[in-house]
Amino acid sequence: MPERAMPDRPTPLDPESLPEPVDVSDNSAALRAVHEVVAAGPFDATWESLAAYEPPRWYEDAKFGVFLHWGVYSVPAFGNEWYSREMYRQGTDAHDHHRATYGEHRDFGYKDFIPSFTMEHFDPTEWAALFRRAGAQFVVPVAEHHDGFAMYDTARSRWSAARMGPRRDVFGDLSRAVDEAWMVRGASSHRAEHWFFMNGGARFDSDVLDPRWSDFYGPAQREETAPNERFLEDWLLRTVEVIDRYRPQVLWFDWWIEQPAFAPVLRTLAAYYYNRAAEWGREVVINYKWGAFAPGTAVYDIERGAVAGVEPTVWQNDTAVSRTSWCWVEGHEYKSVRELVAELVDVVAKRGVLLLNVGPKPDGTIPDEEQRLLEGIGHWLALHGEAIYGTRPWAVPSEGPTVVAAGSFVDGAAPAYTAEDVRYTVRHDVTGDALYAVLLAQPDGGVARLRALASTSALLTRTISDVAVLGSGTVTRWDRTPDALEVAVDGSTTEHSGPVLRIRFAPESDQPRQDFLHQ
Secondary structure: OOOOOOOOOOOOOOHHHOOOOOOOOOOHHHHHHHHHHHHHOOOOOOHHHHOOOOOOHHHHHHOEEEEEOOOHHHOOOOOOOOHHHHOOOOOOHHHHHHHHHHOOOOOOOHHHHHHHOOOOOOOHHHHHHHHHHOOOOEEEEEEEOOOOOEOOOOOOOOOEOOOOOOOOOHHHHHHHHHHHOOOEEEEEEOHHHHHOOOHHHHOOOOHHHOHHHHHHHOOOOOOOOOOOHHHHHHHHHHHHHHHHHHOOOEEEEOHHHHOHHHHHHHHHHHHHHHHHHHHHOOOOEEEEOOOOOOOOOOEEEEEOOEOOOOOOOOEEEEEEOEOOOOOOOOOOOEOOHHHHHHHHHHHHHOOEEEEEEEOOOOOOOOOHHHHHHHHHHHHHHHHHHHHOOOOEOOOOOEEOOOOOOOEOOOOOOOOOOOOOOEEEEEEEEOOEEEEEEEEOOOOHHHEEEEHHHOOOOOOOOOOEEEEEEOOOOEEEEEEEOOOOEEEEEEOOOOOOOOOEEEEEEOOOOOOOHHHHHOO
16 A cells, blocks of 8 residues: 555634534424424334335436445545544554644544635536446435534534535535436435444543533433433434435445344335335435345345345445545555446345445546446446346356455455356346346457356256347357357457346247346
């Protein structure tokens, strides 16, 4: 990793410039309004009722969205987006770095980075255009991270981008630009973890102990304790505020909502969101991790993850262009476009959706390398998106010698894919049935060998009528042998993968469609 230039110490926050604290001690009227929406239906706050939820078709067809981690933590740009926690944990690299770079924590704390979060070059229209060129169908910015600084215009806190730092509703501005670019707006909430996130600062002399900043650093409670009712009410009402003010159609939650204390408010929140969506006439998605929601009541999300085979319902992998961090830091270890395309194809073949994160800089620009990665994915999708968007899994999602680890946090070293590693998808539309085979590397001699489509295979009962290559290149010969469907491709210059093949079939009026699609 290259040496990191030490920044000049920013100007600390001026207490005299701050807006007055917001009084949120009485939540009774707001809670009554929430319960009225829940009572009006069609969903009520029980897992049994919420089990009637069905993920929308637009989401399962979309396949690819962009995630954004952008906040005050982008200013120190050290380590990762957990800087606000790690800087207060004695003995960590972030703690030592903070003291050496900015001084003692009591004199310069996390809040003092806010004036440097200027985003003076932020252009939401340019961002949306980039995400559109990347092929994204929906965009999920962080509305509030663990640090408690809202990126949206909230009435429940003075600590927001609308009142401090850039003094603009950056979340709202980006959401409008996403709408105008014909993508779907989303939001992520990491607020739950704020219960304990800055508690390291309560164990030594730091500004976390200063009562002037308790509405920002608090609660800063022990992580061993369950959140109390006041915190749970505030979490619910902050989330409701995002729903009502911005109408996101994807609502993503980080892991700590799996704590048992959250279960009642999660059911209330889900019923509220689904009922509000019914009022709007829109179909929405809640993403959750681990066991926070009952199966079938929302869409399961696996962080930096993969599954072994085809899942029975749509799921999501949230990952990043970088292995190093979700937010902007110096010296990122970036993935390649080829690796990201393979990850997308693997997810889609197994009935998944990929939510890919980038981390903008505090001045409002997206790093050049991250733009290049998004443009590379978009170029590949522009040529081969027919095999991705709107498709469904086939009888088998994949073949080949390279094993993809299943589970969370498995995107370590890039897999060494070969031309024998293939991912399959299918579609049925007005043009007829089609099976797609994406080779994850270029085949030797230009001949692709698809073993799942051998003449002796029981997986395919249809008669192949045509084989074509998407993007560049021409199929000069194909032959179904006892070992494989062999396809010779001439002139393929496909970037970031091997050839992407489309296989069509002779009409068989007596062939049930679902037998072919294997859905």
